[in-house]
Amino acid sequence: MSEIRFPLPDVGEGLTEAEIVQWRVAPGDRISLDQVFVEIETAKSLVELPSAFEGVVSELLVEEGNTVDVGTPILVIQTDAAGLASDAPAVPAAPASGTAETPSAPAAPAAATPAAPAPVADAVEESGAVLVGHGSSGPAATRRRRHVTPDGAHGRLAAPTPPPAPVSTAPAAAASAAASVAAPSRPAPQLPVIAKPPIRKLAKDLGVDLSRVAPTGPIGDITRDDVIREASQASVFRNIQTPERPEAREERIPVKGVRKAIASAMVQSAFQAPHVSVFVDVDASRTMEYLKRLKASPDYAGVRISPLLIMAKAMIWAVRRNPTVNAQWTDTEIVVKNYVNLGIAAATPRGLIVPNVKEAQAMTMVELATALEQLTLTAREGKTQPAEMQNGTITITNIGVFGMDTGTPILNPGEVAIIALGTIKQKPWVVDGEVRPRFVTTIGASFDHRVVDGDVASRFLADVASIIEEPALLLE
Template identity: 35%
Template structure:
């Protein structure tokens, strides 16, 4: 009978500067036989849910980490016994990490939130806070504590933007993308950031760092919590390209396919509460950014046009900015600039 050698598999480097992950669930148990690249566990980082494939062929000897535990990169998580002489194992193989959504793995592999012991008369539910939700809570708490927020609002007639979207949707050029007013607002934001670069800057206590690129974050309500995938180099994109990229990033985030790189590097963020029928909000700035724009619902309302009452498509834009480096005049001018372009999107042609 061939001798076996026990190998430890350590949590690999997950990229993007991530130093730890939370063990979500094991897909194997002690005594199970595993094949090369078979998924053995799911871990959740601040950026994504990730499958861990086995780099070995053999039998599971010990699971070293319990579900719910936080594991630093490089820490051993499982021991697998290999039979010496087995031809399939690759001890030096680097595992390929795959991010995916909570709806895709078999239901039996998903860990249900643990319930604490309760007295017979209590009905409170207890859901552990971990992964993305915990990281989001930490980031928002840090932002609110350290950044002096100022939020301003403007309500505008966005009829021309709605009509532009309807017109472009009917053209062959936009037949393969889902064009929405969000893409037009995003284009206006990118152009306004070029004219107001402080809103695309970063505060470091010693200096204000002016960025030479726009990585536009789009807040997404996903099953795992709030995610903000970023459209890299949005300042170089046409409206069509921006629309296509936003659609792809949002789809990946909602489906759980966004990689850590997709979720990193944002310089300014847009949150669209209008999809929930909400008029506006006071968004919290993401740490490392100078501002965030809130797009409210676009709805038909009475509006005065040339002294006459008319029914128009109306929306409210809100912007929160970091008052340490942006004063009221600059923040107001930025918001007014975006509002003017959404009111009359044809003016963007002169600035593209």
């Protein structure tokens, strides 16, 4: 046995410390390769750390809630040195048999191994190809090579074993049927519940039983509107209930992690960049009609469609006509960006963050809709990585989802423009000399007056408003 003291890695670019938020293991637990063993919070995001070793956890060196410097040992793992050495070499690619030798068994000559068809194939465990909200990956060199057995199961390298004798499934089926009959719980629904992770979280927050919700999605899935309708809530973001007043007279919340970084960035932006704000009321009725057509299109099946998508496209179009709003101020020059990394201000349980969609100007409407959905989901789960929040060029803050009409947003540091999209609701509006009910919104925008003059700011916001009023202009 050998002892390994696992140091806190630098999970971002130049980050010097992180807080231990939650341990996922305890002393005495066996830890496997790439298993997430701790959740940490940096100044940029919440990150899950995977293990680069396997063995038995012997000691946790840092308590939850403590902040430590990068490089500080945080975990002690007892590993089998012999086992690690035996797993280091890659499995030879030449033999195509369905078995592999254990460290104690000599390797069989290639000629003595009968050729086998392709159902048995080497498959490297790709935990690094991270799904949304599933943490970061470990180094590629430390990943174990696994085999896929003919029945599709994954297993570690094992000694050759004879094929198992056929086993009748009748007893298992009978036992399963008996268990289901004996279970006194509520019977399962006839059809599986189809709902995306954010919809499931929303249902949990609102106390909605998804099995009781009638789906209206294009593939029989439950939509956000379905959940809201079931909960009889006017808005997702309103407080559902009023909690009891706490007994303690005061609550002290430490300023650290993401909240500390937000405060520093907002102070820097507010007092270094001279802000100027402009506003415009917009008839968004055609945008709402356009969104209905997109939702009904098969090309957008399963894709989240909202006014934010049209606003994003409108900003990208307006940036091309007013390029200086997509720039950066330095002490010696103004850097105008000819690409758009579109930032989306996202409210998370740990504070406001601004991840951005890279190269948004090159995306189709479907690609942009998918990217926005992924970005929002990752942010709400607290899994946004530092790289996803860097190099933004211009930002949207969608305060309309909170029922707000407009606001004066503060610039994201390093950028010179930000737009606030207000709520879209029916209001009386004059059309051809008559007062009619129309879907109306207010768009607010703030600019760095060192870079963006009043005429450029006004033209840019007018261009954005023209798309919201008539989305067909995007076809030009």
